[in-house]
Amino acid sequence: MYIYAAGKVTLRSEPKEKAIPSNEERKEWPVLVHVVAPAKTERFPIDLVAVLDVSGSMTKATSMHGWTRLDLVKGAMKMVTNKLGAGDRLAIVPFNGKVVAAGATRLMEMTTKGRADANAKVNQLKAGGDTKFLPALKHASGLLDSRPAGDKQYRPGFIFLLSDGQDNGVLDDKLGGVRYPAHTFGMCQSRCNPKSMVHIATATKGSYHPIDDKLSNVAQALAVFLSGITSAVAVNARVQLHVADNSGVLINKIDSGAYDKTIESGNGKASSKGTINVGVLSAEEDKKFIVYLDVPKLENAQAKPPQLLLTVAGEYSTPAGGRKVENMEESSVQVERPAPAGGATKTGDHLVTWSEAVMVEMVRVKVVSIVKEVLKKHEHDEEPDQKQMAKDLMEEWDKFIKETPAGKDAAERLKEKLPKHHVEDMRRSLTKEEHDGVLYLYSWLASHQTQQATTMASSPPAGVNGWFHQQYMKQVAVDAEFDACGIQPGVETTEIDATTTGCGCVPSEDAESHHLTAVFREASLDAINRAMHHDMYLAVVHASNLRRCYSGAGKQQLHGYGSSELPAHDDEALPATRAVEKHNE
Numbered sequence: 001m002y003i004y005a006a007g008k009v010t011l012r013s014e015p016k017e018k019a020i021p022s023n024e025e026r027k028e029w030p031v032l033v034h035v036v037a038p039a040k041t042e043r044f045p046i047d048l049v050a051v052l053d054v055s056g057s058m059t060k061a062t063s064m065h066g067w068t069r070l071d072l073v074k075g076a077m078k079m080v081t082n083k084l085g086a087g088d089r090l091a092i093v094p095f096n097g098k099v100v101a102a103g104a105t106r107l108m109e110m111t112t113k114g115r116a117d118a119n120a121k122v123n124q125l126k127a128g129g130d131t132k133f134l135p136a137l138k139h140a141s142g143l144l145d146s147r148p149a150g151d152k153q154y155r156p157g158f159i160f161l162l163s164d165g166q167d168n169g170v171l172d173d174k175l176g177g178v179r180y181p182a183h184t185f186g187m188c189q190s191r192c193n194p195k196s197m198v199h200i201a202t203a204t205k206g207s208y209h210p211i212d213d214k215l216s217n218v219a220q221a222l223a224v225f226l227s228g229i230t231s232a233v234a235v236n237a238r239v240q241l242h243v244a245d246n247s248g249v250l251i252n253k254i255d256s257g258a259y260d261k262t263i264e265s266g267n268g269k270a271s272s273k274g275t276i277n278v279g280v281l282s283a284e285e286d287k288k289f290i291v292y293l294d295v296p297k298l299e300n301a302q303a304k305p306p307q308l309l310l311t312v313a314g315e316y317s318t319p320a321g322g323r324k325v326e327n328m329e330e331s332s333v334q335v336e337r338p339a340p341a342g343g344a345t346k347t348g349d350h351l352v353t354w355s356e357a358v359m360v361e362m363v364r365v366k367v368v369s370i371v372k373e374v375l376k377k378h379e380h381d382e383e384p385d386q387k388q389m390a391k392d393l394m395e396e397w398d399k400f401i402k403e404t405p406a407g408k409d410a411a412e413r414l415k416e417k418l419p420k421h422h423v424e425d426m427r428r429s430l431t432k433e434e435h436d437g438v439l440y441l442y443s444w445l446a447s448h449q450t451q452q453a454t455t456m457a458s459s460p461p462a463g464v465n466g467w468f469h470q471q472y473m474k475q476v477a478v479d480a481e482f483d484a485c486g487i488q489p490g491v492e493t494t495e496i497d498a499t500t501t502g503c504g505c506v507p508s509e510d511a512e513s514h515h516l517t518a519v520f521r522e523a524s525l526d527a528i529n530r531a532m533h534h535d536m537y538l539a540v541v542h543a544s545n546l547r548r549c550y551s552g553a554g555k556q557q558l559h560g561y562g563s564s565e566l567p568a569h570d571d572e573a574l575p576a577t578r579a580v581e582k583h584n585e
Helices: 069-083 112-124 131-147 151-154 168-172 195-203 214-229 347-353 354-378 386-403 406-415 421-431 437-450 471-484 507-521 525-531 535-551 574-582
Strands: 010-015 026-036 047-053 089-095 157-163 184-186 206-212 231-244 250-255 261-265 274-283 286-295 304-317 325-337 555-560 560-563
Touching: 010 304, 010 325, 010 354, 026 231, 026 250, 026 274, 026 325, 026 354, 047 069, 047 131, 069 089, 069 112, 069 214, 089 112, 089 131, 089 304, 089 471, 112 250, 131 157, 131 168, 131 195, 151 231, 157 195, 157 214, 168 195, 184 214, 195 206, 195 347, 206 214, 206 437, 214 274, 214 471, 231 250, 231 286, 250 274, 274 286, 286 304, 286 354, 304 507, 354 386, 354 421, 354 437, 386 406, 386 421, 386 437, 421 437
Parallel strands: 047 089, 047 157, 157 184, 184 206
Antiparallel strands: 010 026, 026 286, 231 274, 231 304, 250 286, 261 274, 304 325, 555 560
């Protein structure tokens, strides 16, 4: 059992095995390092630049009652401005073949006036022209670069790109001029080419989110993304690795995904010191890294007390106490070095000492490399053969668990806990005709390289990747689906007639169920008492949600209920409704 210090970033480390016979050595012996962020009590304000495609293709109609894709962007941006806090800042960078200067803004604080100004700018955007990503991305990076030094250090900067297009010209650029994570949201329909959007996300250490032309799904994707970046509880986080002095142990390599790492020059490629630059940590995140050690055998093969192999330390800045620099509490890796029994060691004697968590993480990292190989093999296909990709994926997986020592070891030890669901999910997404499995693979890969939640394109509606989502992201996604029902481009939310909104105000049954459950769980006892009865309370909450959704609309076709007319509300007759709505707000 691990105990985490409240409000502090915590380190812990665990080796693959708890014992190494004293007469044996280990090459590339794995140690799992966790960097765990605390729950959100206070957070850093952020600076966000929205890079919005206004090229000619954005005039294309969507499936939403005559909305164009630009209408969809306008609706999504209304949700973005509402989600940001007053201390956050937002800049708008519209683009086609170049930055559309008339619609571009500086970084604006998201006060009431700032939100209104941002929404007004977005609502005035017109579509036309071709698509070039690089000028807009460099402009966005320049806005963040021009901030004072203190802001650049303590206000995390992010870029998000919302586009339906592609720009192959960006594929040959390493994007060195874009110095902040660029998270890409591609309105990519079936069998489209996501390579330029994926390249931007990968090169800048951002994430890739394939989305469709439904406002509720776009809102969910952006809401989950925003919930992560607006929960930054630590910045400038860095992990320091140091092997024990005079132990002969060396750091061979570090698996850190998209995060920068260094191994100080030493004996060949191995060294006694290393670092991992984690950067920004959002609330409740648990970043995992694997450090591979070379451990020599002991000269005197007698039983030894636990041997110290590695010390893990770190530092980060917090939003409290004037941007105070905090040290992470050190974590150390020690192992038993038992003497060989009868002059020989049986590997099987030590099967009980291995760590399940280390093995699971090693398999996940291997699946990442398999997905990379499959995508690389088919990257030049004009239209990838998804069934062949599925076959290649399964062949590589089977080869790993049946033919390689590491894979056979993992399959033997983990058995039913072997995390093969990753591969199975990808295989299914590639073999179903109605799904674009290639988009799923790219999104999965971006998620697992950055260890951040993304939305997946494998099945409608888009879902949050369960491996890295935090608990609060589930409710954020559900709330976003309801919020989308009250959005119409160019119209204030309070003026909307739900009969003309694109989503039809029909949240999915799953979203409605989650929302009711969450509201009931979080409601005050006072509100419940006033409802007087569980069934009555749920009915009132349901009416409240419909009221939010329809905003006084007349006849509507309700999901699963046939034609119905919403009765006029008598505010005096429903005091409990107002209490619940006030609580929800």
